Amino acid sequence: MQTKIDALMSAGWTALIALGIRVLEALALWIVGRWLISFAISLIGRGMARQKIDPTLIRYIQNAVAAILNIVLVVAILGFFGVQTTSLAALIAAAGVAIGLAWSGLLSNFAAGVFLVILQPMKVGDFVTAGGIMGTVHEIGLFVTSIDALDNVRHIVGNSKILGDVIQNYSTNAHRRVDLTAQLAHGVDVHAAMALLKTALPGIPNVLPTPAPDVEILSFNLAGPVLAVRPYCNNKDYWQVYFDTNKLIKDSFTTAGFEVPEQHYMVRTAAVGATAAHSA
Secondary structure (H helix, E strand, O other): OHHHHHHHHHHHHHHHHHHHHHHHHHHHHHHHHHHHHHHHHHHHHHHHHHOOOOHHHHHHHHHHHHHHHHHHHHHHHHHHOOOOHHHHHHHHHHHHHHHHHHOHHHHHHHHHHHHHHHHOOOOOOOEEEEOOEEEEEEEEOOOEEEEEEOOOOEEEEEHHHHHOOOOEEOOOOOOEEOOEEEEOOOOOOHHHHHHHHHHHHHHOOOOOOOOOOEEEEEEEEOOEEEEEEEOEEOHHHHHHHHHHHHHHHHHHHHHOOOOOOOOOOOOOOOOHHHHHHHHO
16 A cells, blocks of 8 residues: 555656646746847847838837737747647637727727828827827827827827828928918008018018918908918918917008908988888
8 A cells, every 4th residue: 555655656746846847948938938039029129220110110010029929939838738729729819809809999099000100191299180189299109199289288099080080290391381361441552551561571580481471362351351461481480470470460550550440331221201102
């Protein structure tokens, strides 16, 4: 009896030692594998940086490659322990489908983020209107984009909303037009007013000489002619030129003594006798 017990204990210790060795080997495989993955990710990052690829795209690719390599490492370690990896691969695929259905919105944001980085309709620092928000792009992330609006409030917008809508990038072109109007009274000489503004507009700081500012008759209303006043400037100077142009219009017209625009109505009334005769 004692001999059988000793034999079982000996077999148990042998199996336990073998299992411990396997665990240590698996741990060593995990450590080496993780080091190799980190080295590969770093190598990819440096190589893409030398090619001057967008940093956001580099992070996308590094994260995707890291996820794939980590899955491969886990499957390899399980195979090392004798686990049937074929069944595991099928399970992972099924789980991936389930997660994909549950996270369809997040995945669409992720896919849109990849296209935003690749197509580059905008980049960090650009002044844009995207996803219904006007402001400066702070960050283009994996799933969302951060935009600092004009009131300095940060908006977090899903990438799919941005890519599925119109993107207006005000920073792409070298200059931008400032669209303003100037209301004149009926009695004001419209040509004198236009000449006055055309002469004064180039004196506003940061107004570009080329293209030259536009001052033309835009429309007419009950108060009189309406002038289109359109100087050009760099995007960073837009609001300064916008406000300074409004001041210039007011100061120039006041100094010139132009009358204040007023809406004019003409009311016609019929004579009482004529009205009574008509009613009869």
